[in-house]
Amino acid sequence: MEILRGVEEVASRNRIGVMVSKFGLHDSKAAMDETAGRHPQCVLSVSWLSEAERDRLAADSIPYVVFDPIDDVADGVPYVSATHFRGGQSAARHLIGLGHRRIAMISGPDHAFCLARMAGYRSALEAAGLPVDPKLIVRMQLTREDGHAAAAELLTRPDRPTAIFTANDLQALGVYQAAREAGLRIPEDLSVVGYDDVPVTAWVDPPLTTVHQPLTEMAAAATELALTLGRGEKIPQLGLEIATHLVVRESTAPPPQD
Amino acid sequence: MEILRGVEEVASRNRIGVMVSKFGLHDSKAAMDETAGRHPQCVLSVSWLSEAERDRLAADSIPYVVFDPIDDVADGVPYVSATHFRGGQSAARHLIGLGHRRIAMISGPDHAFCLARMAGYRSALEAAGLPVDPKLIVRMQLTREDGHAAAAELLTRPDRPTAIFTANDLQALGVYQAAREAGLRIPEDLSVVGYDDVPVTAWVDPPLTTVHQPLTEMAAAATELALTLGRGEKIPQLGLEIATHLVVRESTAPPPQD
Numbered sequence: 001m002e003i004l005r006g007v008e009e010v011a012s013r014n015r016i017g018v019m020v021s022k023f024g025l026h027d028s029k030a031a032m033d034e035t036a037g038r039h040p041q042c043v044l045s046v047s048w049l050s051e052a053e054r055d056r057l058a059a060d061s062i063p064y065v066v067f068d069p070i071d072d073v074a075d076g077v078p079y080v081s082a083t084h085f086r087g088g089q090s091a092a093r094h095l096i097g098l099g100h101r102r103i104a105m106i107s108g109p110d111h112a113f114c115l116a117r118m119a120g121y122r123s124a125l126e127a128a129g130l131p132v133d134p135k136l137i138v139r140m141q142l143t144r145e146d147g148h149a150a151a152a153e154l155l156t157r158p159d160r161p162t163a164i165f166t167a168n169d170l171q172a173l174g175v176y177q178a179a180r181e182a183g184l185r186i187p188e189d190l191s192v193v194g195y196d197d198v199p200v201t202a203w204v205d206p207p208l209t210t211v212h213q214p215l216t217e218m219a220a221a222a223t224e225l226a227l228t229l230g231r232g233e234k235i236p237q238l239g240l241e242i243a244t245h246l247v248v249r250e251s252t253a254p255p256p257q258d
Numbered sequence: 259m260e261i262l263r264g265v266e267e268v269a270s271r272n273r274i275g276v277m278v279s280k281f282g283l284h285d286s287k288a289a290m291d292e293t294a295g296r297h298p299q300c301v302l303s304v305s306w307l308s309e310a311e312r313d314r315l316a317a318d319s320i321p322y323v324v325f326d327p328i329d330d331v332a333d334g335v336p337y338v339s340a341t342h343f344r345g346g347q348s349a350a351r352h353l354i355g356l357g358h359r360r361i362a363m364i365s366g367p368d369h370a371f372c373l374a375r376m377a378g379y380r381s382a383l384e385a386a387g388l389p390v391d392p393k394l395i396v397r398m399q400l401t402r403e404d405g406h407a408a409a410a411e412l413l414t415r416p417d418r419p420t421a422i423f424t425a426n427d428l429q430a431l432g433v434y435q436a437a438r439e440a441g442l443r444i445p446e447d448l449s450v451v452g453y454d455d456v457p458v459t460a461w462v463d464p465p466l467t468t469v470h471q472p473l474t475e476m477a478a479a480a481t482e483l484a485l486t487l488g489r490g491e492k493i494p495q496l497g498l499e500i501a502t503h504l505v506v507r508e509s510t511a512p513p514p515q516d
Contacts, residue, residue: 075348075503083499085343085374090333110385116343119377127368217495237475241341243497245333 003067006219007044014227016041036060041230044222049077063229067222070111078229079239080222084113087211087244088120088165091193094209094246095163096128099254100191104136104161106150106171114142114167117195117211121165136161140171147174155182155190162255163191169198172208172251187253197247207249218242261325264477265302272485274299294318299488302480307335321487323480328369336487337497338480342371345469345502346378346423349451352467352504353421354386357512358449362394362419364408364429372400372425375453375469379423394419398429405432413440413448420513421449427456430466430509445511455505465507476500 004020011018021035032053035043043049043057043064048071057064066079073079095103105121108114122132138154140146147166154161155178166172172194176186184190186206194201194210201208221240228235262278269276279293290311293301301315301322306329315322324337331337353361363379366372380390396412398404405424412419413436424430430452434444442448444464452459452468459466479498486493 072347072351079501083497085377086330086499089330093330115381115385119343119381123373123377127373214495220494236478237472237500238503239341239501241344241499241501242495243337243499245496 002215003046003219006216006221007223009216010220010223010227016227032056036062042226044219044226063226065222065226065229068113068218070113072112073239076238078225078235080218080225081113081239081241082213082218082244083241084116084244085120085123087195087213087246088117088122089124090120090244090246091117091165091195091211092121092124093128094248094252095165095191095193096124096130098163098191098252100163101130101255102133102136102159102161103130103163103165104138104154106147106154106164106166106175107137107139108142108167108171109139117167142168142170144170144174144177147171148177149174151175151178152181155179155184161190163193163252165193165195167195169194169196169201169208169210172201172210173204176204186251189256191252191255193246193252201247202249206251209249209252210247211244212247213244214242260473261304261477264474264479265481267474268478268481268485274485290314294320300484302477302484321484323484323487325480326371326476328371330370331497334496336483336493338476338483339371339497339499340471340476340502341499342374342502343378343381345453345471345504346375346380347382348378348502348504349375349423349453349469350379350382351386352506352510353423353449353451354382354388356421356449356510358421359388359513360391360394360417360419361388361421361423362396362412364405364412364422364424364433365395365397366400366425366429367397375425400426400428402428402432402435405429406435407432409433409436410439413437413442419448421451421510423451423453425453427452427454427459427466427468430459430468431462434462444509447514449510449513451504451510459505460507464509467507467510468505469502470505471502472500 007018046067049066068081069079107118125132138150140150164175172192175192179186179190186192194208197210197212201210265276304325307324324331326339327337365376383390396408398408422433430450433450437444437448444450452466455468455470459468
């Protein structure tokens with residue numbers, strides 16, 4: 001919804017209609033044919049656009065922009081993403097600043113943005129002179145269930161972390177559940193930082209400290225880029241990453257005193 | 259020069275004059291007072307703007323944008339940078355794609371962009387299943403002399419790397435010199451990738467493969483941001499990173515066969 005809002009805002013200001021098609025990783029060929037068959041001025045593809053799909057669009061001279069690509073985009077492919085490396089850094093720095101020394105990360109699959117978030121976390125630890133303990137980095141899927149499973153394991157270790165940074169907010173909600181089950185209070189016994197700032201994070205108890213991913217702004221920028229390409233104009237930048245920022249709520253505090 | 263070109267382009271299109279002041283890390287107080295005393299519509303600060311300087315400008319209601327900050331900027335400070343994490347990734351991926359397995363990095367000081375370039379290099383190695391050997395990562399200053407010294411040491415090791423990625427182009431030119439002194443040919447015996455794409459990289463022998471830092475586009479975007487702030491308008495994004503891209507020239511090739 002936040003993505004669509006950004007697209008719609010810019011498109012309607014330009015008196016351009018927005019069509020939404022669902023072509024995902026699976027039924028892409030037929031859906032892409034259908035999309036291209038409508039002769040759009042430009043295509044904004046969320047997360048993914050294969051080389052075959054790009055070729056297909058290029059053959060019809062339909063310009064495209066990839067929104068928050070999950071894979072490395074080839075140089076020259078227009079894209080808009082967020083500063084995920086910086087986002088990971090700011091989450092870890094916040095926890096380090098509170099005094100945490102054992103900070104775990106529940107990361108995600110090999111998506112471009114997960115790798116960048118994890119690298120940012122690690123870079124902040126190293127810059128602060130803290131050891132990066134591979135045992136404190138767990139790679140899971142980006143679901144509440146996987147966040148729960150990873151945290152359940154982390155929190156039963158004798159040297160359990162005092163803080164957990166997750167690759168998305170759903171995982172963080174799974175951490176909440178695992179902490180509850182382990183009898184640990186957030187933030188007194190365990191600090192948690194999520195990533196994305198989906199609306200629910202402000203409503204959970206305690207409200208979640210998380211890295212805001214500026215989806216609406218990203219979508220607006222991607223739409224501007226797509227429209228400029230659609231008009232056949234030169235674009236000033238082929239790729240853009242929009243700044244993330246940390247939203248400090250109530251799930252983070254100094255670590256418990258031993 | 260590339261930065262000024264981008265600033266000048268956008269400013270003149272908006273019929274705004276550009277004043278250049280040199281306030282660096284050292285004599286910042288007096289120079290900042292002088293700059294603020296001229297009542298500019300906005301200030302574009304290259305690399306650095308301390309909290310005191312930001313307070314000084316805010317007190318006079320002069321908006322500012324930080325260009326390619328060398329330090330972590332606080333959330334909420336408008337800035338324009340480049341996708342340095344992605345830049346480091348693309349350099350390392352290129353070398354991995356050529357078949358290199360022992361890829362050294364000559365990195366720089368603890369500047370935000372150096373940390374991001376180094377993290378990108380490491381992330382690409384790990385994503386490819388290659389070990390990250392700390393002995394192959396050397397932190398130096400961003401000079402030709404330091405690039406030379408680091409490479410001279412790396413290239414006399416019995417298990418010398420087959421490729422070196424440097425944090426800037428000047429260091430890469432130092433690597434060229436060290437390779438020559440060691441009797442190693444570039445790219446037959448050693449591949450080299452720089453960072454920045456300063457003009458000289460196209461003229462050296464062999465022309466240097468390097469990550470293009472889009473200084474002119476970054477400066478144009480920073481100026482647009484500063485002008486929007488100067489008009490008192492809401493800005494769509496507080497921070498932006500402009501895409502880097504790899505420029506493949508002739509300093510990289512598959513590693514020598516044993």
